[in-house]
Amino acid sequence: MALMSITYYSQVMDLDLSVQVLYPDKGRVDNPDDTDIPVLYLLHGMGGRDTTWLRLTSLERLVRKTNLIVVMPDTHNGWYVNTQYGYPYFDALAIEMPDVLKRFFPNMTDKREKTFIAGLSMGGYGAMRLALATNCFSHVASLSGALSFKGFDPRKESLGSPAYWTGTFGEITDWESPENPHSLINLAKKADKTTKMYIWCGEQDFLLPANNFAAQAFKELGYEVDYQTAPGRHEWYYWDKQLEVVLSWLPIDFQLEERLS
Template identity: 65%
Template sequence: MAVMKIEYYSEVLEMEWGVNVLYPDAVRVDRPDDKDIPVLYLLHGMNGNHNSWLKRSHIERLVRSTNLIVVMPNTSNGWYTDTQYGYDYYQAIAEELPRVLKRFFPNMSDKREKNFIAGLSMGGYGAFMLALKSDRFSYAASLSGALSFHDSHPDDTELARPAYWRGIFGELEDWTSSPYSLESLAKQSDKKTKLWAWCGEEDFLYTANNHAVKNLQQLGLDITYSHSPGKHEWYYWEKQMERVLAWLPIDFQLEERLP
């Protein structure tokens, strides 16, 4: 598995920007779809960046024997949205980045059925939001996702100051009915995307996950949800990432761990 760190000028963000890519080795992988390789976009959480999955997990080991391109973009703390302060992260990731990467990797698939997205915490919200809004991804997974501000407002959290939340989402009266909520996006989606969510039962986002998943299921989305003992930590996300990869419609082959 080749690890590539790419810097490019983003016309959308009007700055130099970075993305990391895992690309399957031709020597190790010889599959019929080599000219149409599936793609997984893997999103970081709050206070992370495009290096987070490489530094904090064993994602390279997990996919080493699988014919899959893994794309790890950056959104800073922008929640993968077109923010109120002028940085259009949604456009940069959903629209611009696939075009940029296609020039680097002509063999990466641009078919919806072969494009997937997953993320943790803030990235869990980003994965569902991008999948529901862009119609680019057929499968989307959330690990301990910040899927809802259940019975609250972003300002009520201890994650950041009110000015920060206003810079992301603007002035909000009610989260569930806001254009940024997954419920609002679900009402406009075609309901074709398959969703998968997990959250640890000791996670501070557990109640929000239960609330959001129930709402999304009631709106007709195809969502698989599970929970188990766990906290908001990389140890649990890495374990669940194996389940995500096994769930995707790819020929996932996990290398055996060394004793």
């Protein structure tokens, strides 16, 4: 894969944003002149950035023979929402970034059925939010995603100050309420039920109750949800292993390098 690091001016944010892009190499894929290449947006978690998936997983090795564009944006700790402090991360990713990338990569698909999104932890939440709010993605995957705040209050878990959470989401009176700003359920009620979901969470992960709650809620709303749990914590060791599962789950010709039997 060709690796491209792009810095561009975001009019929506009024600042420079960075994005890493893996692009299929001619000579390694079967159809290098494809004019409708599938795309996967891959979102980082809290404390991460656009290079984190590249640095801490086998991503580049896994997709090196697959006709797939992988886009890894940098959205700081903004939770992929239009924050209360004035940085509209959601608009920057959902509206502006696809148009920016299309200018750089005219062969990138603009078809919903070939456009996918995935993320981990905060990025799992962001992937679900973008998929449900835009109807631009046919498949969405969440690894250890903060899919609700069922069972814990992040303000009490040393995950940022109260001012940080208020600045991101606004005042919150009831973190357990399905009406709170973090809830994806209301978005899911209005979204296209053909969106396919893959959700994974480790059994020792503090976000397991949140994932159990969200996966069941999505199923009850009529979504096709592949929900998996296994022994694991909130760590990259498990997300790296799950990345191959996600790539195999997507409707692409995933060309993993052959292994000796």
